Amino acid sequence: MTEARGPIVQFCFDRVIPVGTILLVIIALWYVFSVVLNAPFERDQAARAGTTIATSQLLHNTMWQERPVLPAPHQVAEEIRKTVFDLRPTSKRSLVYHGAVTLSSTLLGFVLGTLLGILLAVAIVHSRTLDKSLMPWIITSQTVPILAIAPMIIVVLNAVNITGLLPKAIISTYLSFFPVAVGMVKGLRSPEIMHLDLMRTYNASRSQIFWKLRWPASMPYLFTSMKIAVAISLVGAIVGELPTGAVAGIGARLLAGSYYGQTVQIWAALIAAALMAAVLVSLIGIVGSLVNRRMGVRS
Amino acid sequence: MKRSPLAILSLLLALGGLILPAGGDGGVLAQMAPTVIFVAAAVAVFVARSTFSLVALLLLVHVGAFMLLGMLSSFAAAPPLLGYWCMVVAAWLLAWLAVQRLAEFTVTSRQLQKLVNLALPLLFGAWLLILWELVVRGFGVPTILLPPPSMIASRIAASVPTLWADFQQTYLKAALAGYAMGCGAGFVAAIIVDRVPFLRNGLLPIGNLVAALPVVGIAPIMVMWFGSYWQSKAAVVVIMTFFPMLVNTVAGLAASGAMERDLMRTYGSSYWQTLVKLRLPAAMPFIFNALKINSTLALIGAIVAEFFGSPIVGMGFRISAEVGRMNVDMVWAEIFVAALAGSLSYGLITLVERAVTFWHPSYRT
Amino acid sequence: MAVVALQQKTRAAADLARRNVIEVKDLSLVFQTSDGPVNALSNIDLEVEAGEFVSFIGPSGCGKTTLLRVIADLEQPTSGAITVNGMSPSEAREKRAYGYVFQAAALYPWRTISGNISLPLEVMGISKEERRQRIARNLELVNLSGFEKKFPWQLSGGMQQRASIARALSFDPDLLLMDEPFGALDEIVRDHLNEQLLKLWAKTQKTVIFVTHSIPEAVFLSTKIVVMSPRPGRIHEIIDCDLGAERPLDIRETPKFLEIAHRVREGLRHGHSYDEVHA
Numbered sequence: 035m036t037e038a039r040g041p042i043v044q045f046c047f048d049r050v051i052p053v054g055t056i057l058l059v060i061i062a063l064w065y066v067f068s069v070v071l072n073a074p075f076e077r078d079q080a081a082r083a084g085t086t087i088a089t090s091q092l093l094h095n096t097m098w099q100e101r102p103v104l105p106a107p108h109q110v111a112e113e114i115r116k117t118v119f120d121l122r123p124t125s126k127r128s129l130v131y132h133g134a135v136t137l138s139s140t141l142l143g144f145v146l147g148t149l150l151g152i153l154l155a156v157a158i159v160h161s162r163t164l165d166k167s168l169m170p171w172i173i174t175s176q177t178v179p180i181l182a183i184a185p186m187i188i189v190v191l192n193a194v195n196i197t198g199l200l201p202k203a204i205i206s207t208y209l210s211f212f213p214v215a216v217g218m219v220k221g222l223r224s225p226e227i228m229h230l231d232l233m234r235t236y237n238a239s240r241s242q243i244f245w246k247l248r249w250p251a252s253m254p255y256l257f258t259s260m261k262i263a264v265a266i267s268l269v270g271a272i273v274g275e276l277p278t279g280a281v282a283g284i285g286a287r288l289l290a291g292s293y294y295g296q297t298v299q300i301w302a303a304l305i306a307a308a309l310m311a312a313v314l315v316s317l318i319g320i321v322g323s324l325v326n327r328r329m330g331v332r333s
Numbered sequence: 334m335k336r337s338p339l340a341i342l343s344l345l346l347a348l349g350g351l352i353l354p355a356g357g358d359g360g361v362l363a364q365m366a367p368t369v370i371f372v373a374a375a376v377a378v379f380v381a382r383s384t385f386s387l388v389a390l391l392l393l394v395h396v397g398a399f400m401l402l403g404m405l406s407s408f409a410a411a412p413p414l415l416g417y418w419c420m421v422v423a424a425w426l427l428a429w430l431a432v433q434r435l436a437e438f439t440v441t442s443r444q445l446q447k448l449v450n451l452a453l454p455l456l457f458g459a460w461l462l463i464l465w466e467l468v469v470r471g472f473g474v475p476t477i478l479l480p481p482p483s484m485i486a487s488r489i490a491a492s493v494p495t496l497w498a499d500f501q502q503t504y505l506k507a508a509l510a511g512y513a514m515g516c517g518a519g520f521v522a523a524i525i526v527d528r529v530p531f532l533r534n535g536l537l538p539i540g541n542l543v544a545a546l547p548v549v550g551i552a553p554i555m556v557m558w559f560g561s562y563w564q565s566k567a568a569v570v571v572i573m574t575f576f577p578m579l580v581n582t583v584a585g586l587a588a589s590g591a592m593e594r595d596l597m598r599t600y601g602s603s604y605w606q607t608l609v610k611l612r613l614p615a616a617m618p619f620i621f622n623a624l625k626i627n628s629t630l631a632l633i634g635a636i637v638a639e640f641f642g643s644p645i646v647g648m649g650f651r652i653s654a655e656v657g658r659m660n661v662d663m664v665w666a667e668i669f670v671a672a673l674a675g676s677l678s679y680g681l682i683t684l685v686e687r688a689v690t691f692w693h694p695s696y697r698t
Numbered sequence: 699m700a701v702v703a704l705q706q707k708t709r710a711a712a713d714l715a716r717r718n719v720i721e722v723k724d725l726s727l728v729f730q731t732s733d734g735p736v737n738a739l740s741n742i743d744l745e746v747e748a749g750e751f752v753s754f755i756g757p758s759g760c761g762k763t764t765l766l767r768v769i770a771d772l773e774q775p776t777s778g779a780i781t782v783n784g785m786s787p788s789e790a791r792e793k794r795a796y797g798y799v800f801q802a803a804a805l806y807p808w809r810t811i812s813g814n815i816s817l818p819l820e821v822m823g824i825s826k827e828e829r830r831q832r833i834a835r836n837l838e839l840v841n842l843s844g845f846e847k848k849f850p851w852q853l854s855g856g857m858q859q860r861a862s863i864a865r866a867l868s869f870d871p872d873l874l875l876m877d878e879p880f881g882a883l884d885e886i887v888r889d890h891l892n893e894q895l896l897k898l899w900a901k902t903q904k905t906v907i908f909v910t911h912s913i914p915e916a917v918f919l920s921t922k923i924v925v926m927s928p929r930p931g932r933i934h935e936i937i938d939c940d941l942g943a944e945r946p947l948d949i950r951e952t953p954k955f956l957e958i959a960h961r962v963r964e965g966l967r968h969g970h971s972y973d974e975v976h977a
Contacts, residue, residue: 048534049534049538052531052532052533052534052535052536053534053535053538053539054535055531055535056532056535056536056539057539103557103558162436162437163429163432163433163436163437163453165436166436166450166453166454167432167436167453167454167456167457168454168457169454170453170454171454171457171458174676176629177625177628177629177675177676177678177679177680178629178671178672178675178676179629179632179633179636179671179672179675181633181636181637182633182636182637182648182649182652182667182668182671183668185640185652185653185656185664186652186656186661186664186665186668189656189657189659190477190478190479190661193477193478193659194478226804228800228801228802228804229804229806231772231798231800232798232800232804233821234771234772234791235770235772235791235796235797235798236794236817236818236821236822236869237791237792237794237821238821242820242821246817246820246821247806250806250808250809251808253808261545265544265545265546265547268547269547269549272547272549272550273549273637273640276640276641276653277640277653277656277657284550285550288550288552288553288641289553289641291553292553292556292557292641292642295557297554297557300553300554301554303550304550304551304554307546307547307550308546308547311545311546311547312542312545312546315542315545329807329808329809330807330808330809330810330849330850330851441730443732
């Protein structure tokens with residue numbers, strides 16, 4: 035019954051068409067909701083002016099409010115276009131500027147956290163004492179809302195005159211550290227007993243076992259945990275921008291928007307953050323699949 | 334017998350503790366502590382390894398640590414001197430050595446092994462606290478930067494009513510309500526999505542993507558829509574927990590094997606019969622995975638959402654307010670409560686999971 | 699002192715007659731499990747001469763794999779003596795005296811076939827040029843030339859196991875330890891590989907120890923068959939298998955072959971009572 039389809043056509047049927055349809059439905063629903071949620075304000079305005087409002091006028095107005103309850107998608111798109119392309123990237127109102135601030139601390143923290151996580155995982159895999167005494171705590175840390183420490187780190191470091199990029203990067207570091215450590219301990223332990231026995235029959239040294247077996251075997255785990263780590267790093271950087279009183283960054287845009295009721299600005303910042311996260315995660319995913327392909331993993 | 338360099342180093346440091354002045358008032362603790370630590374080091378270096386010497390080492394080093402903690406109060410006038418720090422480092426090394434030996438300790442009885450496996454992280458955690466206390470108070474680190482654990486503990490004891498009110502607001506109202514609604518909605522959506530392949534193909538990639546997004550940023554919008562009370566926090570939690578539940582349940586519903594499904598077909602069983610008797614039980618490990626991920630997410634969502642505006646109660650509110658007033662000990666107290674709540678709820682879900690998915694290979698003994 | 703004297707004596711004897719590659723004297727191994735001690739090996743005595751092809755056969759739990767692992771220094775005996783090439787197993791392992799072939803091919807999935815064969819050579823610090831030559835030589839030996847760049851999953855199960863044999867041969871050990879290497883393959887592929895293995899053995903003159911639970915396989919391949927029995931794991935009988943060097947596949951229909959196979963089967967039956975209830 036099923037006709038043979040080429041892989042690209044198959045991909046269209048399996049992915050592109052369904053995902054595209056769902057996205058269109060989401061945007062359509064978004065418009066419907068923005069009309070429904072913003073209409074009371076317009077009716078209210080009209081009632082105050084002692085007039086009634088025509089439906090077509092109402093529809094138009096709900097999509098172009100200054101401070102809508104829910105901005106329409108095109109308003110958000112317009113805001114993003116304006117703040118990304120029309121302003122100089124150095125301008126305090128440019129989304130590029132704020133995005134770059136958040137991105138730089140995210141990346142710095144992510145890289146540091148990943149390195150630390152890998153180092154600790156290596157230590158845990160090679161030390162029975164660390165494995166038995168420290169590992170339970172690291173696993174427990176996964177169940178604890180450690181993000182709550184973020185404001186304290188910012189304020190305390192500010193008190194000793196450490197400001198700017200570094201405190202936020204520290205938050206991103208410790209947030210990304212834990213998933214990488216846990217993932218890498220799993221990955222470095224993933225080789226089968228038979229593969230380890232094989233190395234033993236060759237009388238391989240510890241470092242040879244590490245570089246020729248444990249390390250390559252842990253690669254899929256590394257990239258999976260790095261995806262989690264970069265996402266949580268971004269959240270950490272955004273939350274880290276809240277307590278300093280909205281100076282710069284995506285978090286600052288969110289906070290400033292909520293202070294002044296600038297809903298369009300909030301949504302623009304949110305979409306920007308979402309795009310950033312999606313790009314970062316897919317970049318790691320792409321690097322991961324490149325590495326996997328080099329290592330002969332079946333695609 | 335092989336003597337570890339760590340033990341010899343600790344013996345030298347303990348000797349330093351005996352000879353060098355420790356500072357303080359020279360009270361009875363100050364006179365006894367160097368001897369106790371020296372004896373502990375001597376046990377570590379000279380007594381052959383046995384159960385007895387390990388127990389002796391553990392006892393001595395903790396008595397010594399207790400004395401070192403007791404001496405802290407005598408340093409109000411002048412900071413401790415080199416002899417004291419020699420003893421601190423010696424005690425620390427000895428404790429590490431004891432943990433190391435305990436970790437290598439082979440026991441035949443399963444119960445005893447469980448006990449040892451529990452004792453090791455507890456000892457590690459206890460020494461983290463001991464060193465934190467000793468270093469912060471010994472060096473006189475400003476409490477704004479890092480309060481000693483004793484100060485945090487007394488703060489917790491003194492502000493139980495506040496902590497309880499915050500816990501009620503953030504955990505019992507916002508997080509729990511949001512968690513229940515988010516997980517429930519995700520589960521129902523997964524059953525629907527599973528029946529419609531087109532929806533599954535379209536929603537799953539989006540659901541996977543949303544898991545990576547900083548969803549918590551939606552908080553200011555929820556605060557605008559639902560007001561600053563717990564409802565807005567619950568709304569954030571609903572959105573955060575919905576997608577992990579959806580994605581995991583859909584994956585779980587696909588987890589039952591083709592052979593088992595064919596078997597159900599040979600019985601002529603209906604869609605619902607297959608769902609209840611085969612596919613849902615097979616999906617349980619996945620569903621519990623989502624429940625566990627979500628328990629942490631719910632607490633994070635409820636706390637962080639409060640950073641964007643809240644009534645004057647709640648864990649997130651307390652953290653941001655007390656941080657502003659530089660009452661760092663109160664912040665730590667809240668964080669302690671959050672950590673406790675987080676790990677206990679996770680533990681509870683794990684217990685239920687064990688009862689439900691006892692058949693899963695990961696729980697078989 | 700006595701051990702050293704014994705070793706010198708065996709070395710002297712080896713110069714006179716055929717050399718004993720493996721000597722096992724009164725060896726026992728007890729595993730401590732949560733259900734109490736398990737006698738995996740009990741009072742094993744065995745000698746293997748250079749160039750022999752010895753099979754260990756027996757039902758599961760008879761300790762045949764454990765004995766192979768003791769020879770390979772992957773398990774430690776509880777009591778008794780064992781020498782491999784006149785040394786202790788751990789010394790022999792450090793001298794890289796043997797190649798080990800596991801039940802599964804155990805190829806590293808992230809390495810190509812040539813990368814996998816190169817692995818032991820890299821561990822042993824052999825130069826790149828030499829590695830290249832040895833890879834080519836050993837792939838030819840197992841008829842896998844042309845598959846250098848393939849990844850393990852692109853090969854069939856039989857080809858994977860051949861690659862793992864090439865890997866074990868790549869550093870040219872005198873001794874080849876094989877633990878049910880063809881157990882997971884279908885019978886047609888297995889017949890083919892058995893033939894190839896015999897040719898390989900004739901060509902390389904290695905000593906082979908081969909664990910199997912297939913009677914025809916053991917009889918077809920071996921010069922000596924060690925029949926083992928379980929609980930406790932012990933040697934029940936050692937059967938010489940003098941079918942000669944030339945063994946085409948149809949030798950398995952000859953009366954001589956069937957007679958040896960019958961003796962092995964009888965030995966297995968006597969060594970194992972089937973009334974036991976499995977725990």
